[in-house]
Amino acid sequence: MKGPFKSLAIAMAKGFVRDKATLFFAFVFPLMFLVIFGLLFRDIGAEKMKLGAYGDGEVITALERSGVVELERFATAAEGEAKVRDGDLPGLVEATGTTVVLRFAASDQAKAGTVQGLVAGVTQQLNVAASGQPPKYDFRAEQVEDSSLKSIQYLTPGILSWGIAVTAVFGAAITLVNWRRKQVLRRLRLAPIGITPILTSRVVVTIGVAVTQALLFIGVALLPVFGLTLSGTWWLSIPVFLSGVLAFFAIGMLVGAFCKTEEAATGAANIVVLPMAFLSGTFFPIDLAPKWLQTVSQVFPLRHMNDGVTDFLVRGKGAEALLLPCGVLLGFTLVVSFIASRVFTWEES
Amino acid sequence: MTSSGAEAIVVDDIHKSYGDLRAVDGVSFTVDHGEFFGILGPNGAGKTTALEIMEGLREPDRGSVRLLGIDPFPRKVALLPRIGVQLQASAFFDKLTAREQLETFAALYGVGPARAAEMLELVGLTDKANTREDKLSGGQRQRLSIACALVHDPDVVFLDEPTAALDPQARRNLWDVLRAIRERGKTIVYTTHYLDEAEILCDRVAIMDHGKVLAMDTPAALVRGLDAPARITLERGALTESDAAALPGADDVSADEQSLTITTRTPAPLLTALAERGTLDGLQVRTATLEDVFLHLTGREYRA
Numbered sequence: 265m266k267g268p269f270k271s272l273a274i275a276m277a278k279g280f281v282r283d284k285a286t287l288f289f290a291f292v293f294p295l296m297f298l299v300i301f302g303l304l305f306r307d308i309g310a311e312k313m314k315l316g317a318y319g320d321g322e323v324i325t326a327l328e329r330s331g332v333v334e335l336e337r338f339a340t341a342a343e344g345e346a347k348v349r350d351g352d353l354p355g356l357v358e359a360t361g362t363t364v365v366l367r368f369a370a371s372d373q374a375k376a377g378t379v380q381g382l383v384a385g386v387t388q389q390l391n392v393a394a395s396g397q398p399p400k401y402d403f404r405a406e407q408v409e410d411s412s413l414k415s416i417q418y419l420t421p422g423i424l425s426w427g428i429a430v431t432a433v434f435g436a437a438i439t440l441v442n443w444r445r446k447q448v449l450r451r452l453r454l455a456p457i458g459i460t461p462i463l464t465s466r467v468v469v470t471i472g473v474a475v476t477q478a479l480l481f482i483g484v485a486l487l488p489v490f491g492l493t494l495s496g497t498w499w500l501s502i503p504v505f506l507s508g509v510l511a512f513f514a515i516g517m518l519v520g521a522f523c524k525t526e527e528a529a530t531g532a533a534n535i536v537v538l539p540m541a542f543l544s545g546t547f548f549p550i551d552l553a554p555k556w557l558q559t560v561s562q563v564f565p566l567r568h569m570n571d572g573v574t575d576f577l578v579r580g581k582g583a584e585a586l587l588l589p590c591g592v593l594l595g596f597t598l599v600v601s602f603i604a605s606r607v608f609t610w611e612e613s
Numbered sequence: 614m615t616s617s618g619a620e621a622i623v624v625d626d627i628h629k630s631y632g633d634l635r636a637v638d639g640v641s642f643t644v645d646h647g648e649f650f651g652i653l654g655p656n657g658a659g660k661t662t663a664l665e666i667m668e669g670l671r672e673p674d675r676g677s678v679r680l681l682g683i684d685p686f687p688r689k690v691a692l693l694p695r696i697g698v699q700l701q702a703s704a705f706f707d708k709l710t711a712r713e714q715l716e717t718f719a720a721l722y723g724v725g726p727a728r729a730a731e732m733l734e735l736v737g738l739t740d741k742a743n744t745r746e747d748k749l750s751g752g753q754r755q756r757l758s759i760a761c762a763l764v765h766d767p768d769v770v771f772l773d774e775p776t777a778a779l780d781p782q783a784r785r786n787l788w789d790v791l792r793a794i795r796e797r798g799k800t801i802v803y804t805t806h807y808l809d810e811a812e813i814l815c816d817r818v819a820i821m822d823h824g825k826v827l828a829m830d831t832p833a834a835l836v837r838g839l840d841a842p843a844r845i846t847l848e849r850g851a852l853t854e855s856d857a858a859a860l861p862g863a864d865d866v867s868a869d870e871q872s873l874t875i876t877t878r879t880p881a882p883l884l885t886a887l888a889e890r891g892t893l894d895g896l897q898v899r900t901a902t903l904e905d906v907f908l909h910l911t912g913r914e915y916r917a
């Protein structure tokens with residue numbers, strides 16, 4: 265069984281690699297979305313506040329070192345004050361000698377408050393340090409992973425899942441239809457091989473392509489321009505990823521079993537994948553959608569693949585979170601494969 | 614040769630209907646081991662349907678088939694390595710070169726890639742080894758498709774119109790290939806529209822029309838059975854009509870603007886007489902062919 269399996273897998277892999285349009289839609293097209301959205305939304309949630317600075321007191325140095333604000337220095341205090349008055353800056357810190365003055369614009373209350381708290385905090389810290397006494401209250405800031413991620417953190421799993429879903433569905437469906445239409449399936453029936461090497465070779469090629477896509481998309485997202493950071497449990501996303509590939513492969517088989525021509529299969533695959541892509545958090549976090557839509561989207565395997573991959577790739581959830589996405593995706597695979605096997609025919613008529 | 618008896622294929626009264634259409638309507642014949650058997654007939658005669666029933670690709674509505682002693686339907690995996698099939702529409706993998714197609718098919722039968730080069734050589738496609746299937750000409754595809762059917766060295770070969778779409782040269786080359794396969798003791802069943810070709814290649818032919826076998830025998834016996842006269846044609850003016858009628862064995866003489874045609878059942882003495890007179894200008898001898906057999910059997914002209 266090794267011979268037929270291997271040769272069919274090679275035949276399919278070559279067919280895939282030699283088709284420029286398929287390559288484009290598998291690799292370049294999703295990557296375009298990743299790059300465009302990645303750059304477009306790069307600064308959202310990560311933008312630093314600007315603050316005017318005049319003088320050279322210790323407070324200014326400390327503010328600069330905190331990395332929380334971006335300082336814009338002015339040669340005269342009047343110049344900086346003008347900027348604040350114009351609303352270009354939320355505030356100006358004048359630190360000369362031991363006096364620290366913060367001039368702020370009241371127009372933006374929230375920013376004014378933040379700026380005041382920040383400058384006051386830094387000044388108090390310096391005061392405590394100057395007193396030589398250990399601080400009575402120990403204060404530490406610890407970051408908690410919250411659900412509102414930096415955009416690249418949800419874009420990567422979303423576009424990854426979507427790109428893989430599209431490729432798996434189309435790959436399986438088009439191969440099946442093409443082979444049936446071109447009589448390859450009948451010809452394979454005349455060879456002494458079972459259905460197993462035909463199916464497994466196609467599954468293996470689909471997984472191989474999906475892994476390549478994943479490496480490419482994650483690799484690009486990890487570049488400093490995009491700044492993806494992987495969580496410690498990123499490797500737990502692999503089972504979710506594989507279950508997802510199988511689910512979409514099964515959908516492709518179902519589409520291929522139903523459709524008689526490549527055009528029909530392309531249309532049907534689009535009808536299946538497009539709504540899923542929009543409603544499963546591919547391009548925007550599904551949490552932003554209305555509640556009812558979030559519920560509806562639970563029926564889509566892409567939603568579960570997307571959530572599952574996000575949970576491990578970037579949210580760092582533990583192994584217990586594997587159960588839901590893997591269970592749903594594998595269950596989906598079984599049901600859809602069963603229907604596909606009922607509908608499937610070797611010949612056109 | 615094998616335990617399956619003297620006949621490679623036994624077809625017994627097979628029927629196949631598509632709705633009201635009787636594609637195959639009671640066909641019976643046997644093909645011996647090592648025989649070159651041709652199925653002839655116009656479009657829609659039922660050749661492909663009959664062939665696919667023999668291959669086990671279709672189930673007959675009625676009747677039975679024994680292929681190497683085994684009923685080929687439903688699919689018998691043990692039988693498959695022993696038969697080679699070229700389907701009427703060539704079946705190729707997308708975007709693979711000629712060599713890769715052959716290597717892939719070879720692997721399906723557990724045959725190593727070395728056979729691929731051999732097969733390319735056999736069908737004269739060595740220089741197209743690295744050409745993609747969709748870049749081959751119709752005739753080249755046809756030859757590749759035959760090579761794919763032969764790659765695992767089967768005992769019984771089914772070829773559905775292997776010489777369709779070939780130029781005369783390629784057709785003749787393919788005849789050599791088919792003869793070479795036969796020399797190796799293989800059984801060949803093939804369909805064709807070319808009556809002249811079947812006459813040259815086949816040990817026996819079955820002439821089909823409307824799902825039925827109209828006649829089946831060696832091509833020579835079928836032609837002989839017609840008892841049709843030979844027609845000798847000469848240039849007009851080489852001979853007068855009355856001189857022609859006086860020639861030994863001349864049954865009938867007719868003439869038109871360009872030519873004079875003498876009908877005879879004994880062409881040998883008549884040709885000798887013509888040679889003695891030195892009137893051989895533009896001489897053509899036409900004896901009955903399978904085409905005449907077809908015309909006789911169906912009452913209509915053969916249109917390939």
Ligand SMILES: Nc1ncnc2c1ncn2[C@@H]1O[C@H](COP(=O)(O)OP(=O)(O)OP(=O)(O)O)[C@@H](O)[C@H]1O
Pocket residue numbers: 613631634635636654655656657658659660661662663701
């Ligand atoms: N799958 C099918 N469904 C319905 N009718 C069919 C089918 N296959 C063949 N037929 C009909 O059966 C008849 C015989 O077809 P078949 O393909 O056997 O003819 P053929 O002798 O091989 O013709 P050709 O020389 O054109 O290849 C035709 O009238 C055809 O329309």
Ligand SMILES: [Mg+2]
Pocket residue numbers: 660661662701773
């Ligand atoms: Mg046919």
